[in-house]
Amino acid sequence: MHRLIPIGAALVAALAIPAAAEQTNGQMATDFRLTDASGKTVQLSDFKGKTVVLEWNNPGCPFVQRHYQGNMQKTQAAAKAGGVVWLTINSGAPGKQGHMTGAEAQEWVGAQKATPAHYLLDPRGVVGKGYAAKTTPHMYIIDAAGVLRYQGGIDDKPAARVDEMGSARNHVLAALNEMKAGKPVSVAQSTPYGCSVKYAE
Numbered sequence: 001m002h003r004l005i006p007i008g009a010a011l012v013a014a015l016a017i018p019a020a021a022e023q024t025n026g027q028m029a030t031d032f033r034l035t036d037a038s039g040k041t042v043q044l045s046d047f048k049g050k051t052v053v054l055e056w057n058n059p060g061c062p063f064v065q066r067h068y069q070g071n072m073q074k075t076q077a078a079a080k081a082g083g084v085v086w087l088t089i090n091s092g093a094p095g096k097q098g099h100m101t102g103a104e105a106q107e108w109v110g111a112q113k114a115t116p117a118h119y120l121l122d123p124r125g126v127v128g129k130g131y132a133a134k135t136t137p138h139m140y141i142i143d144a145a146g147v148l149r150y151q152g153g154i155d156d157k158p159a160a161r162v163d164e165m166g167s168a169r170n171h172v173l174a175a176l177n178e179m180k181a182g183k184p185v186s187v188a189q190s191t192p193y194g195c196s197v198k199y200a201e
Helices: 062-067 071-081 102-112 126-130 171-180
Strands: 003-006 030-036 041-043 052-056 085-090 118-121 139-142 148-152
Touching: 030 118, 030 126, 062 071, 071 085, 071 171, 102 118, 139 171, 148 171
Parallel strands: 052 085, 085 118
Antiparallel strands: 003 030, 030 041, 052 139, 139 148
């Protein structure tokens, strides 16, 4: 069962999170529990004390495919080198574009040479809706205290082709570098772009 609970609160029954739910920068990110592609249960609050990046993913989305031609892998590697925990989340519903079984997700991650700490499966869309994840990719950064510090697009170039990227500003890496330096995140929120998350009806 998927659960969404405030970090630090006692476990409660699964919540029916409305699609309009939002996460607010500067406030505690909502905790959640999901199963990863290998069948392991993963809870966000288990990583308290470390910075966490959330990446919404749909392998069938052209925007995701563009970033996985090297940009997303480089961003993951740089984050990992800085001690950041990277969680990739798939909220695609069964029968919808991008939905994968655990075995399919493991195969895809290997083929892409991606390095998330976990590839999490959210087929009911409970966590995606709880975070108001709108697109793939849609990125969130949570600091070591569990506070949301960034949400939005991975960069400032909403294009589906690599040759359209130009000199894109990687908002995720910029935010992580600023946080590591003890500075406020200069761009804490941006408009996410990509394919719509293929939630269950």
